[in-house]
Amino acid sequence: MIGKLKGTIDEIADDHVIVDVHGVGYVAYCPARTLSGLNAGEAAVLHIETHVREDQIRLFGFATALEREWFRLLQGVQGVGAKVALAVLSTLSAADLANAIALQDKAMVARAPGIGPKVAQRIVTELKSKAPAFAGDAGAAIGLKQELGENAAPAPVADAVSALANLGYSRDQAANAVAAALKSAGEDADSATLIRQGLKELAR
Numbered sequence: 001m002i003g004k005l006k007g008t009i010d011e012i013a014d015d016h017v018i019v020d021v022h023g024v025g026y027v028a029y030c031p032a033r034t035l036s037g038l039n040a041g042e043a044a045v046l047h048i049e050t051h052v053r054e055d056q057i058r059l060f061g062f063a064t065a066l067e068r069e070w071f072r073l074l075q076g077v078q079g080v081g082a083k084v085a086l087a088v089l090s091t092l093s094a095a096d097l098a099n100a101i102a103l104q105d106k107a108m109v110a111r112a113p114g115i116g117p118k119v120a121q122r123i124v125t126e127l128k129s130k131a132p133a134f135a136g137d138a139g140a141a142i143g144l145k146q147e148l149g150e151n152a153a154p155a156p157v158a159d160a161v162s163a164l165a166n167l168g169y170s171r172d173q174a175a176n177a178v179a180a181a182l183k184s185a186g187e188d189a190d191s192a193t194l195i196r197q198g199l200k201e202l203a204r
């Protein structure tokens with residue numbers, strides 16, 4: 001199995017690249033977000049997921065190992081194959097996807113081409129327990145968003161997020177700010193403190 005390719009980008013197409021590794025050209029299918037960061041003739045490293053079938057071997061390439069993990073996770077959802085998983089990761093970054101799942105925001109997932117409401121609902125439902133673990137540096141904030149999405153957040157937290165959202169910030173921005181406020185103010189902080197600290201975070 002191939003887990004990583006390190007070489008020179010030989011050619012870039014709409015949905016794949018050819019990576020020259022010591023004179024051998026490997027075709028790797030990539031999300032649009034990964035493709036946009038690559039340039040022909042430049043060195044690159046791609047994290048690879050290898051799919052082996054009776055009639056073909058296909059490589060899928062990602063800019064980060066985290067994106068590759070999401071690619072694997074997405075395909076564990078009924079109705080999501082490699083093509084659909086690539087479409088999701090072309091539309092949403094790993095952090096955006098973790099946010100959407102934590103907040104149970106199926107509309108955000110459905111922005112990806114080829115994703116209908118039913119599949120989007122299955123993605124946010126079946127992967128909700130995975131979101132914090134696969135959120136990278138944003139794991140703590142994702143955990144809080146998951147509590148908000150399930151209406152299980154402590155009252156001061158939920159009140160602070162609601163107050164910031166009422167001021168015109170998106171629910172995602174408000175949740176990020178309150179998560180940061182919790183770090184500095186402590187888990188026992190009241191809603192007024194979290195709102196004040198959250199506003200400071202948003203003003204940065």
